[in-house]
Amino acid sequence: MIDIAYAEWLELMFRWLHLIAGIAWIGSSFYFMFLDYSLQKEEGLPAGVKGASWNVHGGGFYFMQKYTVAPETMPETLHWFKWEAYFTWISGFSLMIIIYYWGAESFLIDKEIMELSQWEAIGISVGAFISGWVIYDLLCKSPIGKNEIALSLIVFVMILLAAYGFTHVYSGRGAFVHVGAMVGTIMVANVFFVIIPNQRIVVNDLIAGKEPDPRLGEEGKQRSTHNNYLTLPVLLMMISSHFPMIFSNQHSWLVVGLVIIIGGIIRDYYNAKNQGKSGSRLKWQWPSAAVFMLILMVFISYREDVKVAEDDQLEANDVLAIVQTRCVSCHAAKPTDKDIEKAPGGVKLETIADIKKYSSKILKQSVLTNAMPLANKTKMTKKERQGLGDWIKRGMPVEED
Numbered sequence: 001m002i003d004i005a006y007a008e009w010l011e012l013m014f015r016w017l018h019l020i021a022g023i024a025w026i027g028s029s030f031y032f033m034f035l036d037y038s039l040q041k042e043e044g045l046p047a048g049v050k051g052a053s054w055n056v057h058g059g060g061f062y063f064m065q066k067y068t069v070a071p072e073t074m075p076e077t078l079h080w081f082k083w084e085a086y087f088t089w090i091s092g093f094s095l096m097i098i099i100y101y102w103g104a105e106s107f108l109i110d111k112e113i114m115e116l117s118q119w120e121a122i123g124i125s126v127g128a129f130i131s132g133w134v135i136y137d138l139l140c141k142s143p144i145g146k147n148e149i150a151l152s153l154i155v156f157v158m159i160l161l162a163a164y165g166f167t168h169v170y171s172g173r174g175a176f177v178h179v180g181a182m183v184g185t186i187m188v189a190n191v192f193f194v195i196i197p198n199q200r201i202v203v204n205d206l207i208a209g210k211e212p213d214p215r216l217g218e219e220g221k222q223r224s225t226h227n228n229y230l231t232l233p234v235l236l237m238m239i240s241s242h243f244p245m246i247f248s249n250q251h252s253w254l255v256v257g258l259v260i261i262i263g264g265i266i267r268d269y270y271n272a273k274n275q276g277k278s279g280s281r282l283k284w285q286w287p288s289a290a291v292f293m294l295i296l297m298v299f300i301s302y303r304e305d306v307k308v309a310e311d312d313q314l315e316a317n318d319v320l321a322i323v324q325t326r327c328v329s330c331h332a333a334k335p336t337d338k339d340i341e342k343a344p345g346g347v348k349l350e351t352i353a354d355i356k357k358y359s360s361k362i363l364k365q366s367v368l369t370n371a372m373p374l375a376n377k378t379k380m381t382k383k384e385r386q387g388l389g390d391w392i393k394r395g396m397p398v399e400e401d
């Protein structure tokens with residue numbers, strides 16, 4: 001078994017790489033979406049060029065032209081854009097292994113939701129990633145794939161079903177990250193199995209002096225448009241683990257639906273804008289995204305009432321006792337939980353003063369949501385959560401004796 005401290009370094013390095021590769025991938029993908037939409041017909045463009053776009057950046061002017069199928073002869077050097085996507089997936093899947101597979105008992109499994117062994121949890125995860133891609137790919141290639149709107153709706157429902165499934169198998173946090181990872185896997189697989197191979201066939205045809213099939217380019221374009229619309233929602237799912245209000249919610253699969261709608265609408269605004277659209281075509285997106293955001297906020301806002309009857313009110317010592325049984329196995333200077341080496345997030349909860357110091361975080365993590373104790377390993381009860389919350393809300397009285 002690798003030492004926990006090394007695991008943390010591995011996590012840091014892969015997270016760093018994941019961010020960098022993701023930024024590079026999304027940045028280039030946004031740029032090419034923009035470029036595509038900004039192309040305009042001009043006088044004197046070479047044969048086979050659909051349009052051109054003038055850009056200014058970094059002290060110079062760029063004149064970009066797009067050959068919709070391909071130029072007549074192959075240029076000597078051709079720049080491909082694929083490693084950004086591959087490394088985003090490789091680093092992301094490494095993080096999945098380090099955090100959620102290796103630490104399955106803490107981060108992925110919640111025994112109150114489903115009694116899974118570590119290997120069962122991992123098996124379901126890998127199976128879901130593979131079948132998510134296979135089903136999506138079959139849908140795109142089926143006759144439904146010709147109807148863009150029908151296809152989008154079906155893919156949307158498919159993601160919702162997956163989210164519903166994950167939330168009934170894994171912990172809230174694990175479920176949300178899995179939806180993001182499944183969609184992210186589909187996006188990278190689009191690049192790996194469709195966009196790049198199609199492009200390669202076109203290049204080979206050109207070298208062989210054959211006329212390439214325009215369908216190959218269209219198929220690539222369809223997949224890259226899907227990727228474009230899914231980018232913003234996936235990013236939110238990836239950072240969701242920092243926000244218990246998002247994932248620690250009975251209906252978090254509906255949250256997924258709203259997040260996809262909001263992210264998709266915002267992307268549509270930019271896509272339309274890049275095409276030079278104006279007027280009413282650009283007016284509806286931000287207001288409706290704002291309305292959906294409000295619905296999301298109201299929908300997931302904490303509505304649990306933590307007030308308890310006067311007889312059930314806890315005193316500081318009762319609270320300390322609860323925290324000592326439910327939290328300090330991890331949140332101590334020297335944790336006793338076998339998976340934890342240091343107090344997570346620097347949060348130590350060994351004294352009343354500690355509890356006071358972190359009271360607002362404790363409210364968010366253990367009272368208003370069930371994010372902590374992690375995977376409810378220490379079996380905190382609902383009554384304890386309410387008593388703790390009530391004591392915090394009453395201003396954390398400490399009786400002198």
Ligand code: HEC
Pocket residue numbers: 106241242323326327328329330331337340344345347349358361362365366372373374377378380
């Ligand atoms: C099984 C171990 C474990 C137990 C038990 C546990 N925690 Fe945690 N806690 C963690 C881990 C791990 C993290 C860091 C989570 C992360 O990486 O996002 C954490 C993070 C936190 C944070 C910091 C969140 C932030 O915003 O940085 C708070 C607050 C917290 N826990 C409170 C509690 C309380 C209160 C209890 C008891 C009711 C508790 N925890 C029980 C493992 C545990």
